[in-house]
Every structure is written in structure tokens, then in C-alpha cells.
Amino acid sequence: MTRIDDTFARLRAENRKAFVAYIMAGDPDAATTTEVVKGLPGAGVDIIELGLPFTDPMADGPTIQLAGQRALEGGMTLQGTLDIVRDLRDEDNVTPVVLMGYYNPIYSRGVDRFLKEATEAGVDGLIIVDLPPEEDEELCIPAQRAGVNFIRLATPTTDAERLPKVLQNTSGFVYYVSITGITGSGAADAEKVAPEVARIKASTDLPVIVGFGIRTPEASRDIAAVADGCVVGSAIVDRIGRGDAVEDVLAYVRSLSDGAHSA
Template structure:
């Protein structure tokens, strides 16, 4: 059982939905990013997604691309990202952290070395968007052997033929991308998402969390009501990018978390 598994077990017992928040490591700077990450649990966040900045973030829209650029220009690295996790773990040993990003920095570090360092820092799971199931031997299977969940994305174009392949080595939860396209594009609709979540749940016992296109507390509630929870990323990162204070960012996150938790 990982922290992710424990969190979903607790939420099920409480009849509550999960709220997941994404922030970019090192944005707008290392110190501020660490303050935000450490404040997320108190703002009602059940699982933290921590972006690993990368120079070629092909799945991300402009908001998260710019956040990654700010982080890289400020000197954020893989080691710096792990250090932010360690800072959280110094005061919170229960809130799961999922590192989300691309394979290149991990490959450059070396998979075995990275997994050892990630576990030591307190990372619980990985979402690596450019490693398809056909490449599970690269990182997915070693990660799970090391005790980290490997979370896969399913999308509106993941048909019934492809879905079993996506699910076969997934653990922790399934991340359903509610819209076709990059992060920050469009708005999620419960009417469209609900049947897709139900279709996925017919093929897995894992929780299904919905992300992309959620920007308001009402939208968080609406989407969480038809899934096991929701993810908000670009809308939070946008506020960080425009210079909102840590207090204001966390207040916004709390409003979203409250919305998602109303759906329970």
C-alpha cells in the first residue's frame, strides 16, 4: 500500500472525492514553490502533482510551458524538485506526491538512481506523459518494483481496443484527460466526462481522476461528482505566473478543493 492507495481508502471510507492540485516545481522560484507545496495539504489538497520542468513539454499548453521556462531560468533541476518533496516530508508524511513530467531528465539521471532518490525524497508516484505502455520496461515496471505507483493517462481517443493496454500496468489511479488537446485548453463537461469515466471503471477497480479544463469550484464539484475526484493545474499555475501571493494562491486552491469535496 502506497500513500496514494491509503489516501483513496480513507476518502472512500469518508464518502469523499479526491482533489488533486498540480504546480510546477521551481515556479516562480524555488523558495516560493516550496512554500506553495507545503501549504497545499492545509488548503484541502488530497494529492499533490509536482511538475518536473523540461525544455520540450509537448503535452502542455502555454500556461504550464511558461511555468516550466520560469522554473528552468530560475535554476530548478531534478535535484531541486526532489528537495521540495523533502521539505514537504519534513512536516507532512501522509499527503501523496506524484511527480509529473517527461522521461528525458529521468533517463539522463539513470532509472535505478532516480527511483532510489525519488523514494528517499518521499515521491509516491509518477506520471510520465511521453512513455507509452509499449515502453513499460523502461520505467513503469522498475518504478512499481521500487514501490512507486505509475499512473497512466486515458483520453477521449482511448478506445475500447486501446484501453486494456493502457490499464495493464497502471497503479494508484487512472488520470482521465477530459478534453482532446494540451493542458489549459477548453473546459471539462460532466455530461461528456461521466460516460467515459463509467466506461473506464468497467475495466478497472482503480480510482479514476479527471483533469484538464477545470477552473472553478463549481466545475470541480461537477466533475468530481461523476468520477473519484478531479485535478486542477493550469488555473492554479496561471495565478502563480501572474504574481499572486502564496496566501492568495492557497486560498484559490482551497476554494477548488472545497468544491470537489462537496461532490462527496
């Protein structure tokens, strides 16, 4: 059982949905990220997704691309990201942390070394968007062996033939992308999402969490109501990027988590 598994077990027992928040590590600097990360559990966040800044974030929209650029320009590294997780673990050994990003920084560090350092820092899961199931031996399988959940994305274009492959070695939860396209584009539609979530849940016992296109407490509630929870990323990153005070960012996150938890 990982922290992610424990979290979903607790939420099921409480008959509550999960709220997941994404921010970019190092945006605009390590100190701010650390302050926000430490404040997220108190703002109602059940699982923290921490972005790994990368020079070529092909699946991300302008908001997260710019956040990654700011982080890299500020000197954020993979090691720095792990240090942020380690700082959180000094105060919080319960809230799961998932690293989300691309394979290149991990490959450059070396998979074995990365997994050893990630588990020591307190990382619970990985979402690596450019590693398809056909390449599970690269990182997915070693991560599972190390006790790190490997979380896969499913999309509106993941058809019945492809879905079993996507689910094959997934653990922790399934991240359903509510819209086609890059992060930060469009708006999630609960009526369209509901049958897709049901389709995925018919093939797996894993929780299904829905992300992309959620910006308001109402949207957070509506999407969580038809899934096991929701993820908000770009809308939070946008507020950090425009320079909102940490307490204001966390107040916004609280409004979103209250929405999800009211579903």
C-alpha cells in the same frame, strides 16, 4: 499500500471525492514552490502533483510551458524538485506526491538512481506523459518494483482496443484527460465525462481522477461528482505565474477543493 492507496481508502471510508492540485516545481523559484507545496494540504489538497520542468513539454499548453521555462531559467533541476519533496516530508508524511513530466530528465539521471533518490525523498507516484505502455520496461515496471505508483493517462481517444493496454500496469489511479488537446485548453463537461469515466471503471478497480479544463469551484464539484475526484493544474499555475501572493493562491485552491469535496 502506498500513500496514494491509503488516501483513496480513507476518502472512500469518508464518502468523499479526491482533490488533486498540480504546480510546477521551481516556478517562479524553489522557495515559493516549497511554500505553496507545504500549504496545499491545509488548503484541502488530497494529492499533490509536482511538475518536472522540461525544455520541450509537448503535451502542455502555454501556461504550463511558460511555468516550466521560468523554473528552468531560475535554476530548477530534477534534484531541486526532489529537494522540495524532501522539505515537505519534514512536516508531512501523509499527503501523496506525484511527479508529472517527461522521461528525458529521468533517463539522463539513470532510472535506478532516480528511483532510489525519489523514494528516499518521499515521492509516491509518477505520471510520465511521453512513455507509452509499449515501453513499460523502461520505467513503469522498475517504478512498481520500487514501490512507486505509475499512473497512466486515458483520453477521449483511448478506444476499447487501446484501453486494456493503458490499464495493464497502471497503479494508484487512472488520470482521465477530459478534453483532447493540450493542458489549459477548453472546459471540462461533466455530461460528456461521466460515460467515459464509467467506461474506464468497468475495466479497472482503480480510482479514476479527471483533469484538464477545470477552473472554478463549480466545475470542480461537477467533475468530481461523476468521477473519484478531479485535478486542477493550469488555473493554479496561472495564478502563480501572474505573481499572486502565496496566501491568495492557497485561498483559490481551497475554493476548488471545497467544490470537489462537496460533490
